[in-house]
Amino acid sequence: MPSQAVYLDNHATTKPDPRVVAAMMPYFTEIYGNAASVSHRFGWEAAEAVDKARAQVAAGLGADPKEVIFTSGATEANNLAIKGALPYLRRKGDHIVTTAVEHKSVLDVVERIGRETDWNVTIVPCDETGQVAADAIAQALRPETVLVSVIAANNEVGTLNPIRAIGSLCHERGVIFHTDVTQAVGKVDLNVQADHIDLLSLSGHKLYGPKGIGALYVRRRDPQVRLKPMFDGGGHERGLRSGTPAVPLIVGLGEAIELAMKDRGEDLPRIRGLRDRLEAGIRERVRDIRLNGHPTDRLDGNLNLSFSYVDGEALMMAMRDIAVSSGAACTSAEPEPSHVLRAMGLDDDTARASLRFGVGRFNTVEEIDFAIEVVEEAVARLRVHSAAWAAGSVSEKDEQRSS
Numbered sequence: 001m002p003s004q005a006v007y008l009d010n011h012a013t014t015k016p017d018p019r020v021v022a023a024m025m026p027y028f029t030e031i032y033g034n035a036a037s038v039s040h041r042f043g044w045e046a047a048e049a050v051d052k053a054r055a056q057v058a059a060g061l062g063a064d065p066k067e068v069i070f071t072s073g074a075t076e077a078n079n080l081a082i083k084g085a086l087p088y089l090r091r092k093g094d095h096i097v098t099t100a101v102e103h104k105s106v107l108d109v110v111e112r113i114g115r116e117t118d119w120n121v122t123i124v125p126c127d128e129t130g131q132v133a134a135d136a137i138a139q140a141l142r143p144e145t146v147l148v149s150v151i152a153a154n155n156e157v158g159t160l161n162p163i164r165a166i167g168s169l170c171h172e173r174g175v176i177f178h179t180d181v182t183q184a185v186g187k188v189d190l191n192v193q194a195d196h197i198d199l200l201s202l203s204g205h206k207l208y209g210p211k212g213i214g215a216l217y218v219r220r221r222d223p224q225v226r227l228k229p230m231f232d233g234g235g236h237e238r239g240l241r242s243g244t245p246a247v248p249l250i251v252g253l254g255e256a257i258e259l260a261m262k263d264r265g266e267d268l269p270r271i272r273g274l275r276d277r278l279e280a281g282i283r284e285r286v287r288d289i290r291l292n293g294h295p296t297d298r299l300d301g302n303l304n305l306s307f308s309y310v311d312g313e314a315l316m317m318a319m320r321d322i323a324v325s326s327g328a329a330c331t332s333a334e335p336e337p338s339h340v341l342r343a344m345g346l347d348d349d350t351a352r353a354s355l356r357f358g359v360g361r362f363n364t365v366e367e368i369d370f371a372i373e374v375v376e377e378a379v380a381r382l383r384v385h386s387a388a389w390a391a392g393s394v395s396e397k398d399e400q401r402s403s
Contacts, residue, residue: 010360053254062191077201084227093144157293158302167196186260209256281372
């Protein structure tokens with residue numbers, strides 16, 4: 001048994017890699033200049049570190065360093081991409097397309113624009129695995145469509161979308177294509193040129209980097225994408241994101257992406273093996289569960305399961321020794337079933353009975369085996385108090401006797 005709680009919530013955030021922390025430390029205590037100070041060595045050294053990190057991020061995306069804008073995270077990057085692009089796109093049309101399974105920092109933005117302005121919005125549905133087909137995007141496009149935003153890898157069920165096909169389709173139609181790759185970067189093949197991506201958002205803390213830092217890729221040519229800044233003051237980041245550069249965090253992001261690209265050949269098969277071990281172990285010991293998400297086209301570390309006859313929140317609370325996420329996003333009044341699971345066609349009870357396990361770089365076989373035991377015990381304990389489970393068990397026994 002592990003000596004402490006087991007962390008299996010790596011889609012929410014990841015433990016910073018010690019190599020990332022080591023790269024960041026000098027910029028807290030030794031090289032502490034403002035990267036925007038151009039009149040002395042302290043500023044030059046900080047600026048050099050920012051330039052190196054920008055190049056590291058760009059290399060991981062197949063981009064030019066000049067196309068990388070540092071932000072506070074993917075939420076800010078998503079907002080800047082969508083809200084910033086629309087003023088310049090308005091002369092071409094007034095229609096935005098996104099999907100029902102986007103992260104809320106895209107879906108809420110687009111839905112608000114649709115409610116509060118005269119922009120027209122289409123929300124494209126997914127299939128039962130949470131995947132959005134390129135054909136579905138094609139059917140949603142109109143002559144007045146100017147922007148499409150589709151998530152690369154879903155943050156709840158891990159399903160991968162056909163980004164390259166969707167990007168190609170958008171470029172054929174002259175439509176700007178934005179994608180949130182927060183869960184995908186460093187884990188799946190991404191290249192802004194080959195994938196025809198015009199705007200791309202990511203965060204550092206989902207790939208073993210620090211919190212509070214992210215990046216936005218903005219295409220410079222074929223086509224050139226123009227953005228209106230969300231706030232003013234200082235003209236940093238090509239005038240798109242004013243504010244003193246957070247040098248230690250920027251350094252950490254660059255290092256995290258470089259390490260992810262370098263280590264993925266070893267990391268991803270090991271993570272996938274642990275994920276499969278977790279799923280097989282739970283299935284062997286627990287009845288009446290279902291996998292949510294695509295069975296093959298999904299992130300290597302993702303496992304989203306529905307447990308019949310239990311409440312996901314209650315199950316999560318019953319498993320104090322492992323960190324996982326419920327499939328429900330809580331409001332201030334009551335838990336709401338996941339919008340992703342509902343978009344996939346799950347009823348509210350099944351959606352509420354879902355948990356997301358996120359396996360990551362630092363998990364071990366010992367931890368996975370311990371988690372299987374904890375899940376088995378917690379589900380059994382909760383089902384004892386479920387009238388539906390008891391009724392189902394009785395019916396099952398009657399069927400066995402009659403056969």
